[in-house]
Amino acid sequence: MTESKVQQPFRVRNFMAQEKATAGARMSELKLPSRSEDFSEWYNQLVLRAELADYAPVRGCMIVRPYGWALWENIQQALDRRFKATGHVNAAFPLLIPRSFIEKEKSHVAGFSPELAVVTIGGGEKLEEPLVVRPTSETIIGHAYAKWIQSYRDLPVLINQWNSVVRWELRTKLFLRTLEFFWQEGHTAHATLEEAEAETQQMLGIYADFAEKEAAIPVIPGRKSESERFAGADQTYSIEAMMGDGKALQSGTSHNLGQNFAKAFEIRYLDKNGVLQYCWTTSWGLSTRFIGAIIMVHGDDQGLILPPRLAPFQVVLVPIFKNEEEKAAVMERVGKLRQELLAADLRVKTDEREGFSPGYKFNDWEMRGVPLRIEIGPKDVAKGTVVFARRDKPGKEGKSFVSQQGLAVSVAKALEEIQAALYQRALAFRNANTHKPGDYAEFKVAVEKGFSISFWCGNSQCEEQIKAETKATMRCIPLEQSGGQGKCICCGQPAKEKALFGKAY
RNA sequence: CGGGGCGUAGCGCAGCCUGGUAGCGCGCCUGCCUUGGGCGCAGGAAGUCCCCGGUUCAAAUCCGGGCGCCCCGACCA
Known part of the structure; x- marks a missing residue:
């Protein structure tokens, strides 16, 4: 078995290796490159060291690690809730699409053919008709809608699917642009242009609401120019966010597809007057790219900073002790407090790792962006207090003594403050730039x-x-x-x- | 596709020029010791030196070919 060479999960630059000889140099290796010095490298190393994702053996592909996937699951829940609340349902359509489907809509094929992955062999035999790995599902869903929709009574159709798609990008970057990426794609069919347009804008609004309320990312919803429009859309809308380096990231899109796909796939219905009409369709998507936005909007030189509402762990408890006696007392108290927090529906992690100093753990959880750290040592057990350390305020500034009494309430309050502070900071940065x-x-x-x-x-x-x-x-x-x-x-x-x-x- | 860089332990690298015992740091494992901001000591495991071919008594090292990855550019949701 030949082992394929994989990109380096941990690239620490040459210029750092030179410092290695000196005593203090090891610290600089543990630190990320600063955002101001090299934003791109800061991002790359952060993604790897926070264990959000890793490189895959195939160029441009990404492994989403459990911590990154947990974040995605929280994003999914927040969006899915909003989709369901507006009448949408989930389904699953196939990964493989007949190539002829892609070719049915003129501008769609023009836009996507350069970046298609095509399957030409199946079961050892050359295929009669090549199959493309879906770059998006308008065509295969259009084909299904043509069968399902007969009457105006069948409308609207409001379906979403959570899946992954493949686009053969030349230049890739973890989360922001990979060959395969995870997303949701909503596909709807309506009786009138007005309804389709309303749906398109409603979903854009949902993305904006999600970005601001859940991810604490201020966004600018707007309409794309003709040159930036989705291949096959009459109108494309997007939410645009400003990253920490002042660059823009398109963070979600919503398309009014007009009757383009309806005509290509014969999606028609009989209206109240008995007249055969083409449907009006829409599609809208938000991908794991959004994780890139969270990283680049909120992160600092210490690492990731996650908005409390989406963080896999909202609180991490770090016990501190010197000997077995102290350990027993501290762990008992930590266990109790943990139960209280869990009972209040907070996402809590206790760092019970042995052989790591508290200092190491502090830095580790800061790298991973946990919004609130709670330190509990023998002194706290004695005094009935804990130490809060807010991730959005580094060092002593973010630390405070808090009573163990009513801890769940204090934690919830702190998380809300952090959520609000992250949004305000991102908004202030965007306004300033x-x-x-x-x-x-x-x-x-x-x-x-x-x-x-x-x-x-x-x-x-x-x-x-x-x-x-x-x-x-x-x-x-x-x-x-x-x-x-x-x-x-x-x-x-x-x-x-x-x-x-x-x-x- | 064009330009540049790189492939040696899980990771970062040295060794290559000048051919001869495969090394360093981190990480990992074991034990002791420590723990309120990235502790310390001792011992240990771990290698197809990217692949194929050539030169040579002998190749990580020299030569030829291939593959892969990264960065910049071009292209592009």
């Missing part, structure tokens, strides 16, 4: 390290020019407009809408 340039020169400065909001004439030539000259792209036309009229930031022609520009992942 979002500018409203008065001319093109100011625009260029603004998109160097953040967002620009300015009038845009709607002409794709300006979009192209801006991209060529600044590397910034139009992220979206925000739904929320201040109104009025102005001049295009690029060409100076009259413009009615303001657009969001920034460098993007």
Whole structure:
């Protein structure tokens, strides 16, 4: 058996190896590169060291480790709740799609064919018709909807599926862009354009609500330009978030597919007047890329910082003791407090590992982003207190003595404060790095390290020019407009809408 | 696809120029000792030196070919 060479799970740079000889150098190896010094490397090492994910033997593929998957499960629950509350149901459609399906919708095939993985052999035999590994499921679902929908009474159809898809990307990065990624894709069919448009916007709103309330990430919902539109959509909407380096990340999308797929797959219904009509369809998705957003929005130089509402562990209990006698007393108290917290539906982890110093554990859980750490030593047992250490406030500033009385209430309160503080910090950062340039020169400065909001004439030539000259792209036309009229930031022609520009992942 | 870098223990690397016993740090295992911000000591396990071929008495090292990974660019949800 030949062992395939895998990318290095732990790449500590050469320049660090040089410091190794000196006494203090070991610390620098344990630390992440700082965000300001090398944001990209900070991200790579954080993902590995927080044990969210690891590289797979195939280029561009990712192993989601249990801690990362637990985070994803919490994301799934928060979204699934919202989908169900708006009348959607889950189902599962196949991984393999006949290649001819992809080819039925003109712009869909044009958009996706360069990045398809195709199966040509099955059971040792060359296949009559190659099968593509789904890059998204509009086609195979469209085929099913054509069979299921006959009458206006069958509408709307509101189905979602949780799955993974494959797109053969050239340049990959853990969570942000991998060959295979996990997501949910919702697919709906409606009787009218208006209903389809309402659905598209409703789901965009759900993504925005999820991002802000659960992940503490402020987002800008908006409409995509023609060039950034999904292959096969009449209209694409997205939520855009600002990462810690000032770049934009599209964090969820919602598409109004018009009648494009309905016509390609003959999805039709008989209306009340007995007239055969094509359906109006939508699709919307949010992927594990969102985990990348959480990392890049909230993380600091110590590691990950998870929003309490999504964190796999909201609280970690770290016992501290010197000898067996102290250990017995401390562990007994830790066990009791743990039960109290569990009874209050808090997600709690007790770090019982032997042979690791408390200091090591502090750093370890900070790397993993647990929002609240509770330290309990012999002094606390004696005094009836514990030490809270808030992850969002490093060092002594985030530490406080808290009574063991009513601990579950104090913890819940602290978690809410952390959740709110993370959102406020992210919002303040985005505001500080979002500018409203008065001319093109100011625009260029603004998109160097953040967002620009300015009038845009709607002409794709300006979009192209801006991209060529600044590397910034139009992220979206925000739904929320201040109104009025102005001049295009690029060409100076009259413009009615303001657009969001920034460098993007 | 173009340019650059790299493949040696689980990880980070040295050794290669000048061919001859495969090494260091971290991690891992055992024991002792420690524990309120990344403890310490002692012992131990662990290698297809990416693959194939060539040169040579002898190849991690020299030569030829292949494969893979990373970074930058191009392309792109």
